[in-house]
Amino acid sequence: QQQVKQSPQSLIVQKGGISIINCAYENTAFDYFPWYQQFPGKGPALLIAIRPDVSEKKEGRFTISFNKSAKQFSLHIMDSQPGDSATYFCAARGGANSKLTFGKGITLSVRP
Amino acid sequence: DVKVTQSSRYLVKRTGEKVFLECVQDMDHENMFWYRQDPGLGLRLIYFSYDVKMKEKGDIPEGYSVSREKKERFSLILESASTNQTSMYLCASSLLALAGLAFNEQYFGPGTRLTVT
Numbered sequence: 001q002q003q004v005k006q007s008p009q010s011l012i013v014q015k016g017g018i019s020i021i022n023c024a025y026e027n028t029a030f031d032y033f034p035w036y037q038q039f040p041g042k043g044p045a046l047l048i049a050i051r052p053d054v055s056e057k058k059e060g061r062f063t064i065s066f067n068k069s070a071k072q073f074s075l076h077i078m079d080s081q082p083g084d085s086a087t088y089f090c091a092a093r094g095g096a097n098s099k100l101t102f103g104k105g106i107t108l109s110v111r112p
Numbered sequence: 113d114v115k116v117t118q119s120s121r122y123l124v125k126r127t128g129e130k131v132f133l134e135c136v137q138d139m140d141h142e143n144m145f146w147y148r149q150d151p152g153l154g155l156r157l158i159y160f161s162y163d164v165k166m167k168e169k170g171d172i173p174e175g176y177s178v179s180r181e182k183k184e185r186f187s188l189i190l191e192s193a194s195t196n197q198t199s200m201y202l203c204a205s206s207l208l209a210l211a212g213l214a215f216n217e218q219y220f221g222p223g224t225r226l227t228v229t
Contacts, residue, residue, distance in 0.1 A: 042222055043204070043222050044220050049217075089154060093215065099145070100157075102155040104154035105155070
């Protein structure tokens with residue numbers, strides 16, 4: 001049973017465009033929703049995270065939008081750059097100090 | 113800077129060998145995790161530990177065991193390596209999150225690519 005589902009599976013965007021990655025979850029006990037970014041040859045690193053009592057969080061060009069009723073959240077990358085080309089994982093946490101459940105990841109390619 | 117180091121970047125082992133993957137973190141984190149990463153399957157949790165000598169099974173613990181004798185070190189053990197354990201193995205650590213409002217970031221090591229032939 002996949003508790004966190006990402007879409008699309010891959011994404012190609014032109015430089016300067018908007019990249020949008022979606023995640024859906026099933027477990028209403030999830031209490032934190034982070035996004036991790038992974039470059040080739042590196043481990044994933046936290047990009048941005050949101051709590052379910054907030055509908056949007058923005059950090060620079062990266063924004064998480066959260067829809068609690070639909071059990072969905074998405075990552076928007078504004079003014080996408082070739083340096084943003086990486087694998088992106090959404091995740092969800094099942095309560096304080098519990099484990100993270102990760103989505104399958106999506107490969108983003110930003111064309112120059 | 114938080115640093116999570118893994119003993120090897122690349123490892124090649126034969127079927128049936130006992131394999132040890134070592135992970136060390138330098139930030140006094142209580143939590144440590146072992147994941148495997150496979151194309152199309154994302155990150156899957158194998159085992160995690162909240163404290164020294166404590167361990168909890170993750171989603172795919174079969175064929176693996178772990179050891180945490182010291183707070184900074186978390187070892188993953190493949191008792192008898194098999195070809196289906198060929199994968200990228202990632203270690204992570206985080207602070208203990210006692211309050212629900214706190215999110216304690218998991219810091220990942222660079223990974224060990226294990227090939228079992």
